[in-house]
Structures are given as structure tokens and as C-alpha cells.
Amino acid sequence: MSQLNIYNTLTRKKEKFEPINPPFVGMYVCGPTVYGDAHLGHARAAITFDIVYRYLKYLGFKVRYVSNITDVGHLENDADEGEDKIQKKARLEEVEPMEVVQHFTIRYHDNMARLNVIRPSIEPHASGHIPEQIELVEKIFENGYAYESNGSVYFDVLKYNKDHNYGKLSGRKIEELYETTRKLEGQQEKRNSFDFALWKKADEKHLMRWNSKWSNGYPGWHLECSAMGMKYLGKQFDIHGGGIDLQFPHHESEIAQSVAAYGSEPVKYWMHNNLITINGQKMSKSLNNFITLYELFSGENSLLKKEYSPMTVRFFILQAHYRSPLDFSNDALLAAEKGLQRLIAALETSEKLKTSEKSTVDIKKIINSAFDALNDDFNTPIFISFLFEAVKMINFIRIGNETITQFDLEELKKFLNASVFEILGFKNEKSSDTDNLKLSSDLINLILNIRLDAKKNKDFATSDLIRNKLTELGIVIKDTKEGFEWDIN
């Protein structure tokens, strides 16, 4: 079997994954800014790195997974230039900024739990790491890569670029940045338009503010990830992930900050997931064309034909490679829903298979091919396609076109369970065993047995009446040779 290879944005190549300090792996992923509900795009990032986390653990690595909650700092692009996002929302609703943060953090966690995303090992809040961020600014200052201007501190990109390479991650050149950087508030304080803030002096309206030797203010846009990544994973760690839209300037600047402060490259493998588009356009808060996860789960959005379960969303996302753009559509979600059902149904079928003396199927080949795909930069679509080969195999065995030995069947089941639940992180959405469910299921069985009797007596009027009424209630009846099976729709 092959070894894990990861596409590294820094080198633009797939590289063999070799942790700095095996068997430990440090992974940092840029988390959400909690000033609104998570949308499909957040789900993609979270699920992408959930797979990375799950698979690394499956491979036996000891992973520390850090993902931040951004609750302070980032500037907004509208009339309120310079005003903090969290603060703006708070002003609108007349609540405390931290109240907004708490509200949306809880909802974010709830969404992620429904998607069966494993919580990171550490989820640091930016607001809880102000001293660390200030310390980092001081360090950069001491090393001569920052300057103070009117109470704010800026990163001296030009100076840094003389000694290092600003633009290595995103493939940008300083000369190009001269012409293309937009005019923003505070520009006159900077030596160059592409310099970025490390510490920003707060104006009198600003609610979220902290004291520092430079001014009463708040930390710059890119600082928190550098500071918190360093604190929990060290000055050099293995994987840093995030959306492709963070590549520049956010991640580029993170590298610069770390190198400027400590002279060492902070991250070995940079990973970026692509975006979800809607009608071919990026889904984002600023474009206001996003579908929140709550809407997706409930169907309450005019773009949605129906509601889609969290596992359907998960499957939809994993059926595309994480580095490709993925376009939202109802048809695609519907297809994902069906496909996932078939996969889960085959897992149930695999529990009922009869075994034989000989196997006519090649389990090893499927398993090896599947893992080869996963090892090739987490190619989940190909991985899933091999799961469907296994689905077909299971169904063939059931109808007697193929046979399998006890040993092979155990191997196959082990593989499928590990793949579907442990690695891909699906859960069976039907299996919530409550007393109520037990009672309903007994009742349905009772009614369907009455129907079976009616059928035996050729009383089709009764049997069809029962069938129609149960169908109306959303119960899918599956007549089989032995009798019946059923499912709640």
C-alpha cells in the first residue's frame, strides 16, 4: 500500500507526509469568525480537515488539532471601515460583543456536531490570547520588521522582503503589490500600502479594546493564528489548513510574522480547501449569497427544494476533491442523498450475508485501491467510488452472483465500517434508539403483519388501503419474498 502524500501549497507539489516529530502531528486550521451562522462553506472547511484529522489518527499518528474561534479583530469592508466585525454586530443588536460571540459559537458547535465533525483538541479564542499576540508584536518590533505610527504598529513588508520572501506561499511579487493594493483607511499611516497592521489603535467608538504600550487598541488581522498556533503547537508544526481564500494575505502574512519573530518557517505543509460556489459564484457573507447550515438542515431558504440532512451534506462535500471548486445545486444534493442511502443500506446488507467455502471476490484489491486513493492527497471521491465497488460486491453476494468466505467477509466489514464511520465520519442518522421508537416500530410491524395476512387471503383492498395510508405517513414499505421490510422516510 502507498504512503500518505499531501499537496503542499507552499511547493505546489504533492509531498510524502513526514511529520517533524513522529508519531506526533501538529495541525492548525483557521476557524470561523463568530458573528453569524455558519454556511455551507464553513462546513466544507471543517469537513475537509475533519477527514485529515480522522485519517491521520486512523494511521496511528498522535494528532493535536488546534482550530481557533475568531472573536475579535478583523476589519470590515463597508462604510464602517475600521470597525470590528463583532463590534458592528453588537452595536446593531445592542448586546455585548461577547454575547454575540457566545451565541454564534454555540450555534457553530451545534452545526458541527450535527455534521459529525470531531471537535479539535484545542479551540482557542482570539480574545483570550491578547497577551500572546502583544508579545509577538514586540518580538517582531525588536527584530526590526515593524514600525509604530500614530499608536498603531505595522509590519514592514518591504524590509522583510529584503531578507526573506514575502509572497512565497501565494506566488506574489512585491512589485505587483504596489499597483494592486486597494486604498484603505489608515493608509497614510503606513510606509507602503501593502504593509499590514499588527496592532491597531482603537478610535473612541471601538468597544473591543485592550491596553498595550503603543495604544489602547486591538490586534491586527493575521496575528491571532500566528500567536495561538505557536503557543499550542510550537514554532514549527506540521500542517496548517484553511480556505483557499485565506492563502493571501492571511497565510502569507502568518508566515512573515513567524519568520520575522523567530526566524523559522512555521509550517511544513500548507493545505487549502477550495470554495463552494452557488451558480458558479463563490458563496460568501460579503456577496450575501450563502445558505446557512441551519437553513440547509431545515429547508428554509428559497434556493432549497427541500431539507437535506447533515450526512447528506457531508457526503455531497466528500464526493468532490477538497481542492476543486464545488457547485451547489439541489440536484447534486439529491443525488448525494440517494447515494449515501445506498451505501448505508449495503452496510446493513453485509451483516446478513451468507458465507461460502470460497471467495470469488477480491477484497484485498478493493481495500488497497481505496487506501491508495486516500493516500493520494485525501482523494475522497475516488475512495468513495471504491466503497461503491464494495456495495456492488455485497449485493452480488446477496443475490448469489458471487461468494465470499467468512474470513473475507469479516475483512470487508471491518474495512467498510472503518471507512464509512471512522474515516469519512458518517453516522447512521436513523439509529436513535428511544422507547418511543421501539413502540412505533412494534406498531408498524403489527400493522404490516395484518396486511401480510390480508395479502395471503387475496384481500388486496385491505392490503392496499394499509399500504396507501402508511405511505401517506411517510413509511416506505418494501415487500420481499420473506414478507416485508420498512423504513421511515
Add this chain to the structure above:
RNA sequence: GGUGACUUGGCCGAGUGGUUAGGCACCGGUCUGCAAAACCGUAGACAGCGGUUCGAAUCCGCUAGUCACCUCCA
């Protein structure tokens, strides 16, 4: 304007210089009292135009279209 990427069958979406990705839909079949569900099966593609090659959807060039980053963003 600069940089990067994309264009695959009805829809979604992988991939590679020569061999069926896969899912959904459609159509055909098995099962059924009839259906449904389930399962099985067939068919269908690589934006256009040139070039390299024994052979290209896969490499190169041009054309058209789309997107992303350059501004907070997953």
C-alpha cells in the same frame, strides 16, 4: 490590470498519454396480485481550432467562456 485555476455524458464529479472512475437521473430486466422499494444491466463524455506523438480527453499553442486571489472571508 497582475497572478492562479477551470471548461468532462441529462445533472454532479474523479482521473490519466494507450485499459469501464463513481454517484444521481433515464432506459431495459429481476422481484410483486399490481405497484413501490430494493437489486442487476445497457447506453452516453472529455469547450473549439491547430501542433507534438505510433497513439491525447490527458502534453504544447491559440481562441472562446467561467471562476478565484490581489479587500473581511471557509
